[in-house]
Amino acid sequence: MLVTGRGMRLSLFQLLLVLLKTLISVNAGITSTFIRSQLPSAVIPLDDEAFSIPKGHNAPQQVHITQGDYDGKAVIISWVTPDEPGSSNVQYGTSGKKYGLIAEGTVTNYTFYNYKSGYIHHCLVDGLEYDTKYYYKIGVGDSSREFWFQTPPKIDADAPYTFGIIGDLGQTYNSLSTLEHYIQSGGQAVLFVGDLSYADKYESDHHGIRWDSWGRFIERSAAYQPWIWSAGNHEIEYMPNLGEVSPFKSYLHRFATPYVASKSSNPLWYAVRRASAHIIVLSSYSSYVKYTPQWQWLREELKRVDREKTPWLIVLMHVPIYSSNQVHYMEGESMRAVFESWFVRSRVDFIFAGHVHAYERSYRISNMDYNVTSGVRYPVPDQSAPVYLTVGDGGNLEGLAGRFWDPQPDYSAFREASYGHSTLKIMNKTHAVYHWNRNDDGKKVPTDSVVFHNQYWASNWHRRRHLEAGGEVDC
Ligand SMILES: *[C@@H]1O[C@H](CO)[C@@H](O)[C@H](O)[C@H]1NC(C)=O
Ligand SMILES: *[C@@H]1O[C@H](CO)[C@@H](O)[C@H](O)[C@H]1NC(C)=O
Numbered sequence: 001m002l003v004t005g006r007g008m009r010l011s012l013f014q015l016l017l018v019l020l021k022t023l024i025s026v027n028a029g030i031t032s033t034f035i036r037s038q039l040p041s042a043v044i045p046l047d048d049e050a051f052s053i054p055k056g057h058n059a060p061q062q063v064h065i066t067q068g069d070y071d072g073k074a075v076i077i078s079w080v081t082p083d084e085p086g087s088s089n090v091q092y093g094t095s096g097k098k099y100g101l102i103a104e105g106t107v108t109n110y111t112f113y114n115y116k117s118g119y120i121h122h123c124l125v126d127g128l129e130y131d132t133k134y135y136y137k138i139g140v141g142d143s144s145r146e147f148w149f150q151t152p153p154k155i156d157a158d159a160p161y162t163f164g165i166i167g168d169l170g171q172t173y174n175s176l177s178t179l180e181h182y183i184q185s186g187g188q189a190v191l192f193v194g195d196l197s198y199a200d201k202y203e204s205d206h207h208g209i210r211w212d213s214w215g216r217f218i219e220r221s222a223a224y225q226p227w228i229w230s231a232g233n234h235e236i237e238y239m240p241n242l243g244e245v246s247p248f249k250s251y252l253h254r255f256a257t258p259y260v261a262s263k264s265s266n267p268l269w270y271a272v273r274r275a276s277a278h279i280i281v282l283s284s285y286s287s288y289v290k291y292t293p294q295w296q297w298l299r300e301e302l303k304r305v306d307r308e309k310t311p312w313l314i315v316l317m318h319v320p321i322y323s324s325n326q327v328h329y330m331e332g333e334s335m336r337a338v339f340e341s342w343f344v345r346s347r348v349d350f351i352f353a354g355h356v357h358a359y360e361r362s363y364r365i366s367n368m369d370y371n372v373t374s375g376v377r378y379p380v381p382d383q384s385a386p387v388y389l390t391v392g393d394g395g396n397l398e399g400l401a402g403r404f405w406d407p408q409p410d411y412s413a414f415r416e417a418s419y420g421h422s423t424l425k426i427m428n429k430t431h432a433v434y435h436w437n438r439n440d441d442g443k444k445v446p447t448d449s450v451v452f453h454n455q456y457w458a459s460n461w462h463r464r465r466h467l468e469a470g471g472e473v474d475c
């Protein structure tokens with residue numbers, strides 16, 4: 001075959017282009033070639049032991065705890081009694097069997113279509129000591145049950161702490177694998193990025209029942225350590241065809257958050273401080289545009305962040321802002337337009353999201369110069385920007401989102417469609433070790449591992465801030 005001069009020049013040019021690309025793409029992202037074999041993402045049947053009902057008349061079930069105040073000296077303990085209200089009290093103390101203290105809770109119930117809930121108890125236990133193991137007992141007589149939890153260290157810039165990050169969990173055999181791996185990981189509290197039970201995916205008369213089974217499912221972890229909640233689209237349950245038009249009805253009845261402690265007016269968005277982290281929870285499905293309550297609250301909360309005390313600034317939301325998956329593509333764009341400049345200005349360390357059933361980690365990038373009239377339209381490298389992490393693959397029945405945009409965009413550092421969870425091990429004020437752990441057909445495999453440097457202490461930003469505030473610099 002004859003090659004014309006022109007054709008020759010073209011292929012040489014193409015060769016040069018490829019070489020050039022290889023040279024400049026030292027930072028190029030990774031699309032994992034891992035393909036998980038098809039274990040069933042099958043729903044666990046209701047009579048499985050994963051959902052076992054505790055024995056005894058009206059025995060408390062679905063026990064879970066969450067942080068109960070701003071700084072980690074309180075927990076909210078929640079549970080359900082199936083047959084009658086019973087007691088909402090929690091007996092607690094620092095040694096097992098001897099419960100010197102008692103806290104009084106409240107009870108609520110609700111209906112959803114033709115489902116009638118059990119009696120849902122929430123009890124605030126406050127005034128706790130830091131870094132202390134507490135034992136607690138709920139229920140009455142022979143049906144009472146005992147658990148324990150460990151309070152976090154006091155707020156301190158160098159306090160080490162390990163968070164787990166789980167999203168879109170559901171109640172399949174893959175969900176069980178994720179949960180079991182998380183329990184082995186040594187995580188001390190869960191940052192949950194929305195889409196809890198997927199109860200809304202079941203037959204209309206099974207929604208409530210699947211919320212109950214999910215409550216029993218997570219108890220093995222959530223009764224012993226706080227799960228910090230944020231809500232996803234599967235919590236909305238807006239179903240006018242069933243006469244259910246009050247959004248987040250099941251979620252809000254069942255999962256309490258300490259929103260008042262962070263001056264929020266709504267349990268769907270709030271903040272907590274824990275060890276060396278300041279955690280901000282946002283609601284992707286509540287209004288957040290300029291002037292709305294969530295927007296006003298976030299503006300004020302960011303002013304309360306004190307990186308001298310809590311160096312690690314973490315934001316949770318359900319819908320990812322940067323994701324190169326074809327599923328739910330650009331659904332986070334509206335929130336990016338509203339909040340990205342605040343995230344960059346505040347030097348947020350991490351933004352964790354779920355929603356897309358795959359894993360992805362971004363580089364530090366921002367797209368703030370975008371202008372609807374003209375201007376830059378692409379994300380650019382930005383050392384002040386957060387790292388965006390999508391952990392939307394806890395194992396729910398919808399399956400994986402396996403189709404990513406090709407080629408991998410410059411902002412995407414690592415992406416893989418499989419089930420798993422993440423851990424963020426904060427070492428001190430400058431270093432945190434992060435892992436994404438894939439469920440490799442039953443095994444736990446650390447797949448993406450990164451050492452992150454704190455956005456405040458690992459740069460000289462705090463010195464500049466200090467100077468601006470008129471302070472002296474200690475060099
Ligand atoms: C809640 O429980 C009370 C007491 O058993 C009952 O009378 C009421 O109907 C229940 N409410 C709902 C909304 O289910
Ligand atoms: C947006 O682009 C227009 C047209 O170039 C320019 O006049 C305006 O100043 C830009 N606005 C911002 C906020 O950059």
Ligand SMILES: *[C@@H]1O[C@H](CO)[C@@H](O)[C@H](O)[C@H]1NC(C)=O
Nearest residue numbers: 158426427428429430431432
């Ligand atoms: C912080 O932790 C990292 C990683 O363990 C370690 O290399 C570094 O020396 C620690 N810094 C301080 C000030 O202890």
Ligand SMILES: [Fe+2]
Nearest residue numbers: 195232233355
């Ligand atoms: Fe979702």
